[in-house]
Amino acid sequence: MSDAVRDGEDPLRAARRQKLEALRELGIDPYPVGFARTDEAAALEQRYAGLPAGEETGDTVRVAGRIRALRNSGMFIDLHDASGKIQVFSHKDHLPHDEIAKLRLLDIGDVIGVEGQVRRTPRGELTVNATALTMLSKALRPLPEKYHGLSDIELRYRQRYVDLIVNPESRDTLRRRSRIVAEMRAWLLARGYLEVETPMLHAIQGGASAKPFVTHHNALDLDLYLRVAPELHLKRLLVGGLADGVFEINRCFRNEGLSPRHNPEFTSLEIYIAYVGYIEMMRLTEGLLGHLAQAVTGGTTISYGGTTIDLAAPWPRRSMAELVEQATGIDFLALDAAGARKAASALGATLGAGAGWGHSLESAFALRVEDSLLQPTHVTGFPRDISPLAKADPADPRLVERFETYIYGWEIANAFSELNDPIDQRDRFEAQMQARAAGDDEAQPLDEDYVTALEYGLPPCGGLGIGIDRLTMLLTDSPSIRDVIAFPTMRPR
RNA sequence: GAGCCCGUAGCUCAGCCGGUAGAGCAACUGACUUUUAAUCAGUAGGUCUCGGGUUCGAAUCCCGACGGGCUCACCA
Numbered sequence: 001m002s003d004a005v006r007d008g009e010d011p012l013r014a015a016r017r018q019k020l021e022a023l024r025e026l027g028i029d030p031y032p033v034g035f036a037r038t039d040e041a042a043a044l045e046q047r048y049a050g051l052p053a054g055e056e057t058g059d060t061v062r063v064a065g066r067i068r069a070l071r072n073s074g075m076f077i078d079l080h081d082a083s084g085k086i087q088v089f090s091h092k093d094h095l096p097h098d099e100i101a102k103l104r105l106l107d108i109g110d111v112i113g114v115e116g117q118v119r120r121t122p123r124g125e126l127t128v129n130a131t132a133l134t135m136l137s138k139a140l141r142p143l144p145e146k147y148h149g150l151s152d153i154e155l156r157y158r159q160r161y162v163d164l165i166v167n168p169e170s171r172d173t174l175r176r177r178s179r180i181v182a183e184m185r186a187w188l189l190a191r192g193y194l195e196v197e198t199p200m201l202h203a204i205q206g207g208a209s210a211k212p213f214v215t216h217h218n219a220l221d222l223d224l225y226l227r228v229a230p231e232l233h234l235k236r237l238l239v240g241g242l243a244d245g246v247f248e249i250n251r252c253f254r255n256e257g258l259s260p261r262h263n264p265e266f267t268s269l270e271i272y273i274a275y276v277g278y279i280e281m282m283r284l285t286e287g288l289l290g291h292l293a294q295a296v297t298g299g300t301t302i303s304y305g306g307t308t309i310d311l312a313a314p315w316p317r318r319s320m321a322e323l324v325e326q327a328t329g330i331d332f333l334a335l336d337a338a339g340a341r342k343a344a345s346a347l348g349a350t351l352g353a354g355a356g357w358g359h360s361l362e363s364a365f366a367l368r369v370e371d372s373l374l375q376p377t378h379v380t381g382f383p384r385d386i387s388p389l390a391k392a393d394p395a396d397p398r399l400v401e402r403f404e405t406y407i408y409g410w411e412i413a414n415a416f417s418e419l420n421d422p423i424d425q426r427d428r429f430e431a432q433m434q435a436r437a438a439g440d441d442e443a444q445p446l447d448e449d450y451v452t453a454l455e456y457g458l459p460p461c462g463g464l465g466i467g468i469d470r471l472t473m474l475l476t477d478s479p480s481i482r483d484v485i486a487f488p489t490m491r492p493r
Numbered sequence: 494g495a496g497c498c499c500g501u502a503g504c505u506c507a508g509c510c511g512g513u514a515g516a517g518c519a520a521c522u523g524a525c526u527u528u529u530a531a532u533c534a535g536u537a538g539g540u541c542u543c544g545g546g547u548u549c550g551a552a553u554c555c556c557g558a559c560g561g562g563c564u565c566a567c568c569a
Contacts, residue, residue, distance in 0.1 A: 011503095075528070154500090
């Protein structure tokens, strides 16, 4: 009896441990260094696409991957690498006797290297006739069932490595996410914008209305916030003239509830471009998202959850008040703060202590309009009191030059003409401080240094933020944000 | 934070108006040897998430905890 069995280890793992020991007794290192492979599965499939069934080539290749299936006692092996599948044929006609004996020590899940000649079987499967098998990594745990795979949602997220091995859709989604970020970066760099990195650890939270995570720096004996947004630092770089357009693609952290559309850490693009206003940012949004859809799905018409969404530019621009009036018959622009509050409450809104006219309008919008904006729509006319970093609308002091782009009822982009008047900015911060004192713990505190930066002169600029996780959900038709995050936040088990 | 639902073998699932568990795949033993969800015969594998309660008896009913999903609230 092996140690494993004696220790009460699960018998499936014990069997594999015994095979591991058997390999070692044969003088085989089950975890050797490297393997000089010549080809990936997909490359072979492509190169030998014209090879007729039943034909042998005599071309020797070396492939490597994970055993996903063993048939006929190991005579046929499905070997999967990152590019695809290649079949391995282990027959005594090609393999020495002692190699054939080693087949008994192989398990589904093992990573092996194979040298052999390429052929296509009479049944049409591209195959490597193995002349040598090399154990590259012995797997001690069994893989999930071959047909249904791993469908337990919790296990898929907790053990993403298993999910990725057995579920091609999971691999595809995360690869598309990578592609989205790469294409986004390339598209922005091609337009001359500078990619930068700004602090994750903030002494003062700012840049968004959200609850932060707090951490502590020991040497400085200082509480720090994980950033809720990079906005204020990016605009400082614009003040400094580092470039006329700067962007950052990076993580933000918000200490809020989890849901199929919220993960405590998420990735956003934020970009600030000097000498343009929010209208230009609409065009940028349309251009960027259209390009990404094209790159990832091959077109600008996508399908999400059975809904067809047309991303072809231009997208309609509608003001928040107009949309709310259309949906409810209530013209918030004709109401004062008290009237708006009453109207929003009548629609079912629960408004906090410090809620003003803008909060009421926004609540009405969220309750009655948001979900209906399935096709891309730029929503403009945002209230000033919920937009402390946006430039006022010259035509209506209650509003700012801001828009949010809604797709499938979700806020996908948020942009404005950035407020660069340091005196106005200080007033806005002070209003936020009052809201904070009144109980709004998401109101943004005054960032004295940011105001100082504005006093040196921030060029007029447009800013834009896009949530990459939700965008990826849309472009990959993923029902949960956890599907597009490799390791979503989970409660420890 | 609230409501609803879920948790049975490594995986996918049956069993759930109470009588202490089954299948397929995976594993093991053997057969077969051009298969591809290989096939055939056999074997083994379970604190039924955990803790209480009701009961002669609980996977099953009740309560609580833990973990997960969805919805709502907060938010992107």
